[in-house]
Amino acid sequence: MNRTPITPFRARAEIDLAALRANVRSLDARTPGAAVMAVVKADGYGHGAVPCARAALQAGATWIGTATPHEALALREAGIEAPLLCWLWTPGGPWREGIEAGLDMSVSGMWALTEVIAAAREANAGPARIQLKADTGLGRNGCQPADWPELVAAALAAEAEGTVKVTGVWSHFACADEPGHPSIPLQLDAFREMLGYAEKAGLDPEVRHMANSPAALTLPATHFDLVRTGIAVYGISPAPELGTHTELGLRPVMTLTASVALVKNVPAGHGVSYGHHYITPGETTLGLIPIGYADGVPRHASGRGPVLVGGERRTVAGRVAMDQFVVDLGGQKVQEGAEAVLFGPGDRGEPSAEDWAEAAGTIAYEIVTRIGKRVPRVYLNEKP
Numbered sequence: 001m002n003r004t005p006i007t008p009f010r011a012r013a014e015i016d017l018a019a020l021r022a023n024v025r026s027l028d029a030r031t032p033g034a035a036v037m038a039v040v041k042a043d044g045y046g047h048g049a050v051p052c053a054r055a056a057l058q059a060g061a062t063w064i065g066t067a068t069p070h071e072a073l074a075l076r077e078a079g080i081e082a083p084l085l086c087w088l089w090t091p092g093g094p095w096r097e098g099i100e101a102g103l104d105m106s107v108s109g110m111w112a113l114t115e116v117i118a119a120a121r122e123a124n125a126g127p128a129r130i131q132l133k134a135d136t137g138l139g140r141n142g143c144q145p146a147d148w149p150e151l152v153a154a155a156l157a158a159e160a161e162g163t164v165k166v167t168g169v170w171s172h173f174a175c176a177d178e179p180g181h182p183s184i185p186l187q188l189d190a191f192r193e194m195l196g197y198a199e200k201a202g203l204d205p206e207v208r209h210m211a212n213s214p215a216a217l218t219l220p221a222t223h224f225d226l227v228r229t230g231i232a233v234y235g236i237s238p239a240p241e242l243g244t245h246t247e248l249g250l251r252p253v254m255t256l257t258a259s260v261a262l263v264k265n266v267p268a269g270h271g272v273s274y275g276h277h278y279i280t281p282g283e284t285t286l287g288l289i290p291i292g293y294a295d296g297v298p299r300h301a302s303g304r305g306p307v308l309v310g311g312e313r314r315t316v317a318g319r320v321a322m323d324q325f326v327v328d329l330g331g332q333k334v335q336e337g338a339e340a341v342l343f344g345p346g347d348r349g350e351p352s353a354e355d356w357a358e359a360a361g362t363i364a365y366e367i368v369t370r371i372g373k374r375v376p377r378v379y380l381n382e383k384p
């Protein structure tokens with residue numbers, strides 16, 4: 001019997017805020033001359049937006065970024081006072097609340113500028129802080145070069161009227177995680193051109209920015225005044241091509257564990273889990289791991305996902321179910337209540353979130369972000 005201490009919880013995600021702070025310091029050191037924005041959208045990539053934002057600011061990040069305005073407003077309500085940019089707006093969004101909360105609000109088109117100007121006239125709370133987003137080639141959000149002169153002219157007119165202040169001009173890469181991709185220099189040129197146009201026209205932004213984590217880590221020419229780092233803050237490599245987290249000087253922040261719920265002997269030829277996609281090749285022991293796709297364990301990793309149990313690397317046997325999956329322990333008699341580690345920094349030989357991404361045919365961003373609400377987050381090394 002492997003008498004590891006029992007773990008009195010079904011599953012949990014430990015969030016090591018000391019690791020997060022070290023990652024922010026490392027990113028800051030690698031991007032001299034640029035400020036660091038910690039991106040905490042999607043509840044801090046599944047790690048918890050508020051504690052992660054606080055820890056990032058303690059470690060030298062000076063900006064916080066979110067996708068939606070609601071995420072940004074929730075951070076303000078939690079007492080986060082740092083400059084805070086949110087970029088994914090839809091018509092009828094909370095512009096007025098954003099102005100009153102002092103958010104930096106991204107504008108990608110005329111509809112958004114019209115709405116923010118109207119809200120600023122009503123709010124009577126000083127100019128709305130807006131950042132104009134340029135589509136330099138991503139083809140997602142952002143203003144096309146052909147529409148840029150109209151947007152810039154309208155923003156200048158609103159500045160003259162005192163309703164808005166353009167605090168930033170920015171853009172986003174399509175392929176910064178693919179070293180040598182020809183779109184990278186093309187997007188950089190397009191950004192310089194659109195930025196130059198805006199400045200010549202009379203805008204004087206506080207920050208110009210383009211780099212996400214892969215660009216911050218590998219493309220110094222893209223750093224400008226600010227880097228918007230998300231995945232790297234959480235200690236995860238943006239892409240295997242760029243190196244492992246260790247090679248990039250990062251330490252994974254999340255460790256996902258579960259308590260082994262049942263261990264039993266089964267005969268050879270026994271089907272395992274829905275559909276019987278795994279049949280025991282011989283007499284063996286099976287371990288039940290009480291965490292499933294409702295918790296964010298990808299069903300696509302059925303038959304492939306790696307887990308550390310009883311000191312050994314095991315593999316998901318058969319299908320991942322909604323709440324649980326099974327591993328073949330190969331005869332090992334692991335104790336119920338022993339810890340199963342799905343992923344973590346690797347100190348004990350456990351897999352990484354990147355390993356799960358590979359097993360599920362996805363990216364590590366999706367692995368950590370989808371860890372569900374049913375998994376409690378437990379914060380380690382929090383600094384008051």
Ligand SMILES: *Cc1c(COP(=O)(O)O)cnc(C)c1O
Binds near residue numbers: 041087213230231
């Ligand atoms: C998510 C996001 C980021 C952060 O990207 P990472 O690759 O996680 O660093 C930066 N900018 C924008 C616009 C984003 O949506």
